[in-house]
Amino acid sequence: MSFFTIKKQSLETDLDTEIPQTTTTASQKRPLMRAGIIKTAHGEIETPAFVGAATCATVKALTNRHLETIKTPAILVNTYHLLLTPGPELIAQAGGINKFTNWQKPTFSDSGGFQMLSLPDAKVDSDGVTFKSHRNGDTIRMTPESSMRAQWQIGADIHMAFDQAADSRDHSIMKQAMLRTHAWLPENLETHELLKHQAERDSKPYQSLYAVVQGGLFPDLRQTSAEFMKDQPVDGFGIGSLYTTETPETAAIIKLTNEILPVEKPRHLLGMGSEPRDLFLGVLYGCDTFDCVGPTRLARNGALYSKTGRINIKNAKYRDYFAPLDETCPCELCQNHTLAYLHHLFKTDEITGKILATIHNETFVIDLMQKIRQSIQDDTFGSLMTNFMNSYYN
Numbered sequence: 001m002s003f004f005t006i007k008k009q010s011l012e013t014d015l016d017t018e019i020p021q022t023t024t025t026a027s028q029k030r031p032l033m034r035a036g037i038i039k040t041a042h043g044e045i046e047t048p049a050f051v052g053a054a055t056c057a058t059v060k061a062l063t064n065r066h067l068e069t070i071k072t073p074a075i076l077v078n079t080y081h082l083l084l085t086p087g088p089e090l091i092a093q094a095g096g097i098n099k100f101t102n103w104q105k106p107t108f109s110d111s112g113g114f115q116m117l118s119l120p121d122a123k124v125d126s127d128g129v130t131f132k133s134h135r136n137g138d139t140i141r142m143t144p145e146s147s148m149r150a151q152w153q154i155g156a157d158i159h160m161a162f163d164q165a166a167d168s169r170d171h172s173i174m175k176q177a178m179l180r181t182h183a184w185l186p187e188n189l190e191t192h193e194l195l196k197h198q199a200e201r202d203s204k205p206y207q208s209l210y211a212v213v214q215g216g217l218f219p220d221l222r223q224t225s226a227e228f229m230k231d232q233p234v235d236g237f238g239i240g241s242l243y244t245t246e247t248p249e250t251a252a253i254i255k256l257t258n259e260i261l262p263v264e265k266p267r268h269l270l271g272m273g274s275e276p277r278d279l280f281l282g283v284l285y286g287c288d289t290f291d292c293v294g295p296t297r298l299a300r301n302g303a304l305y306s307k308t309g310r311i312n313i314k315n316a317k318y319r320d321y322f323a324p325l326d327e328t329c330p331c332e333l334c335q336n337h338t339l340a341y342l343h344h345l346f347k348t349d350e351i352t353g354k355i356l357a358t359i360h361n362e363t364f365v366i367d368l369m370q371k372i373r374q375s376i377q378d379d380t381f382g383s384l385m386t387n388f389m390n391s392y393y394n
């Protein structure tokens with residue numbers, strides 16, 4: 001069976017939302033939204049899916065048992081953070097990331113490009129990136145080859161090619177990042193291919209490689225990047241350097257990109273998806289998997305998702321709110337505790353409060369993705385999106 005199987009494609013026509021116009025002439029009526037299955041050595045991911053952001057090999061504040069209860073389908077670990085500590089060699093010595101963490105389901109690893117380039121003293125040149133470790137100040141050099149080797153040692157099921165992420169409204173900066181990403185792809189492919197043959201040993205199941213499309217919010221660059229990537233010998237695609245659909249152009253950029261990328265390969269929207277709007281629009285315009293630190297970060301800061309929008313648990317109005325946040329939510333917080341109790345835990349800075357809030361937020365996005373997946377199968381995505389968004393954003 002192939003790596004990615006599409007179970008259902010859908011062209012929604014009853015959407016109560018403005019579909020952004022894109023500059024491509026690629027058929028506007030081509031179905032983008034789909035439900036499918038990604039197969040890995042650690043099991044299947046039913047898509048569309050929200051992948052838990054496990055930056056340092058843990059979804060912050062949650063144990064594997066929490067993740068299993070929440071039905072987290074997969075996690076994404078961060079190559080930059082794991083490179084600094086404990087180091088890819090140690091993870092390889094443990095038998096790979098699944099054995100090291102005792103996580104039984106699929107794992108993605110990102111390339112580390114985004115984190116490195118967020119560092120103030122990172123220097124990028126035509127061959128790679130030099131940066132100082134935020135942990136001990138050591139100078140570290142990262143290239144496509146070393147990222148691929150580190151990811152191979154970490155041993156996730158799905159790897160991302162080393163790319164240059166950027167966040168700028170300057171066309172020339174984004175163009176340069178895109179061109180570097182393209183120039184680095186052959187070295188990623190060669191190293192991955194080389195390691196793949198070693199990986200055919202029993203102890204290392206097949207690991208997939210995604211190429212990353214860059215270009216920021218510039219349609220011409222995204223089109224160039226997607227055209228460059230679409231025929232590359234990779235298993236799927238990451239879409240990088242997009243941060244929120246609150247930026248009006250983002251949805252149009254996602255649509256444009258996925259209209260060009262081949263239908264039969266999965267697309268992962270990198271690091272974006274902390275809000276229901278991101279997930280709905282990402283799915284609508286053809287993304288299959290999502291990851292974002294948003295739900296866990298918001299939770300630790302006391303921001304919780306609800307059907308009628310985000311709440312801040314530290315707000316004084318919850319001091320004597322003796323009811324759950326949402327009695328229909330299956331999570332441990334909503335099924336067992338009042339908001340008054342959670343408010344108290346945050347006011348006293350108890351770690352239990354952060355754990356419960358994180359459980360709720362992760363449950364919220366994973367449940368939402370399950371509903372979205374079902375709605376594609378049932379041809380009810382349009383009404384789900386309209387009703388959910390109207391309620392959430394008033």
Ligand SMILES: [Zn+2]
Pocket residue numbers: 325326329330331332333334335359360363
């Ligand atoms: Zn809940």
